Amino acid sequence: MAREILLNAFSNFGVASYAPGLWRHPEDKSANCTDISYWVELAEILERGGIDSLFLSDVLAAPNLEGREAGLRSGVGVPAGDPFTVIPAMAAVTDNLGFVVTGNVGYEHPFLFARRMSTLDHLTNGRIGWNIVTSSAFFTEDKGVAGELGSADRYQHADEYAEVCYRLWEGSWADDAVVRDHESGVHTRTDRIFDIDHASPHYQLHCLHQCAPSPQRTPVLFQAGVSAEGRGFASRHAEAILTGSLPRELVAMHVASVRQQAAEFGRDPRAVKCFAAVLIITAASDELAQEKYQDYIRYADAEGGRFFASTVMALDLTQFDWDMPVAELRDKVERPIEWFIREKLDGSPWTIRDLAITASVGLGAETIIGSPSTVADELQSWVDATDLDGFNLIAVTTPGTYADIVEHVIPELRRRGVYKQDYTPGTYRNKLTGRGDRLPVEHPAALYRVG
Numbered sequence: 001m002a003r004e005i006l007l008n009a010f011s012n013f014g015v016a017s018y019a020p021g022l023w024r025h026p027e028d029k030s031a032n033c034t035d036i037s038y039w040v041e042l043a044e045i046l047e048r049g050g051i052d053s054l055f056l057s058d059v060l061a062a063p064n065l066e067g068r069e070a071g072l073r074s075g076v077g078v079p080a081g082d083p084f085t086v087i088p089a090m091a092a093v094t095d096n097l098g099f100v101v102t103g104n105v106g107y108e109h110p111f112l113f114a115r116r117m118s119t120l121d122h123l124t125n126g127r128i129g130w131n132i133v134t135s136s137a138f139f140t141e142d143k144g145v146a147g148e149l150g151s152a153d154r155y156q157h158a159d160e161y162a163e164v165c166y167r168l169w170e171g172s173w174a175d176d177a178v179v180r181d182h183e184s185g186v187h188t189r190t191d192r193i194f195d196i197d198h199a200s201p202h203y204q205l206h207c208l209h210q211c212a213p214s215p216q217r218t219p220v221l222f223q224a225g226v227s228a229e230g231r232g233f234a235s236r237h238a239e240a241i242l243t244g245s246l247p248r249e250l251v252a253m254h255v256a257s258v259r260q261q262a263a264e265f266g267r268d269p270r271a272v273k274c275f276a277a278v279l280i281i282t283a284a285s286d287e288l289a290q291e292k293y294q295d296y297i298r299y300a301d302a303e304g305g306r307f308f309a310s311t312v313m314a315l316d317l318t319q320f321d322w323d324m325p326v327a328e329l330r331d332k333v334e335r336p337i338e339w340f341i342r343e344k345l346d347g348s349p350w351t352i353r354d355l356a357i358t359a360s361v362g363l364g365a366e367t368i369i370g371s372p373s374t375v376a377d378e379l380q381s382w383v384d385a386t387d388l389d390g391f392n393l394i395a396v397t398t399p400g401t402y403a404d405i406v407e408h409v410i411p412e413l414r415r416r417g418v419y420k421q422d423y424t425p426g427t428y429r430n431k432l433t434g435r436g437d438r439l440p441v442e443h444p445a446a447l448y449r450v451g
């Protein structure tokens with residue numbers, strides 16, 4: 001039987017950040033992202049379609065780059081709000097949607113972070129995930145620990161940070177610590193709660209976790225590093241990984257390498273769920289979907305897209321002519337991490353303008369344009385070719401892109417038997433893995449458990 005496909009909506013607390021200029025499109029409401037009703041509507045649409053989670057990305061600094069005015073003018077990256085804050089409002093109107101929030105280990109003390117995540121896990125009834133990020137080098141400003149670390153040390157520090165969190169989440173309160181005994185007046189058994197003891201280069205803690213155990217304790221762990229160190233970290237810790245926007249062969253290699261390394265750490269390789277980013281533009285027919293794409297292109301902000309491409313390449317593209325072939329930049333680019341740029345450096349006829357427009361509609365992620373059956377064919381063929389578990393859905397318009405997917409693509413996937421008819425009961429971890437609310441014993445966090 002064909003494998004069930006998992007789907008996350010990939011968004012952030014910003015103004016069409018992944019589609020410069022598209023905030024002006026009638027289907028897009030992201031310019032109102034500071035209005036709580038924007039989030040409530042989005043969550044309701046996603047849950048109606050049985051989408052597994054809303055993945056909230058977050059970059060904690062304005063890009064530090066010459067020429068950034070054009071990006072700021074079109075709302076790319078800034079303004080941005082704090083994604084943690086909108087989760088309870090969405091949890092209140094949904095029962096099953098998961099919420100994966102990006103938590104950067106470089107800026108905040110893990111004690112505070114762990115408390116906030118436990119609180120959210122309680123308030124959502126166990127529907128929280130953590131996207132562990134160490135920061136992209138060119139986004140890191142001189143703030144917090146992130147400013148002090150070179151790239152080689154970032155993952156060592158992330159290990160330290162995760163260990164502190166695991167100790168707080170798993171090792172401070174026993175399962176039977178909270179008794180709430182009305183007769184005796186005992187709320188918490190003091191013999192069942194424990195100070196954690198932790199000493200490492202950046203953190204020394206001797207304290208209790210402030211929150212009583214939440215349904216999942218440790219949130220579902222996501223990670224999206226692309227370097228060898230990043231993959232190593234993911235293999236030890238992550239329950240889900242995101243690959244960058246890469247061609248099929250490279251996605252397949254990335255997935256195989258993380259699964260193999262996870263097995264070497266004694267973990268079940270299939271316990272690491274793998275997702276790739278994809279932009280789906282869909283309508284009732286292939287022709288209507290193509291028309292939709294052309295309509296989006298009309299709203300694309302080439303300056304905003306050029307700025308986004310500049311940040312990825314760590315090169316100010318405003319200094320070059322719009323009609324200059326991208327291939328001429330080959331020797332100037334030090335870090336073209338996004339594949340759609342890397343491949344254009346290799347003698348393609350693309351100009352900087354072409355690159356900018358593509359970056360404005362889906363940031364160069366794999367783009368599928370077509371009817372529900374075209375889209376379903378393509379998603380299934382990706383899964384077959386790469387061993388992916390599912391996709392992170394990029395949006396051109398929010399909530400427009402998701403409303404289209406829910407209306408057109410989900411029924412088709414369900415008809416083919418490759419998408420759940422209904423949510424699995426229980427926590428987000430149980431829905432994702434079918435193996436209960438807590439991390440399995442072979443995960444490193446389980447080392448710190450108290451009985």
Ligand SMILES: Cc1cc2nc3c(=O)[nH]c(=O)nc-3n(C[C@H](O)[C@H](O)[C@H](O)COP(=O)(O)O)c2cc1C
Pocket residue numbers: 056057058059060102104132133134135136137223224225226227228229230231242243244245277
């Ligand atoms: C699909 C994807 C999504 C990411 N989302 C974020 C994010 O929301 N915030 C952030 O600071 N970094 C994000 N990153 C960056 C990575 O988490 C990681 O910090 C970065 O790629 C540098 O690590 P590396 O050297 O292992 O690649 C993302 C990366 C990928 C591939």
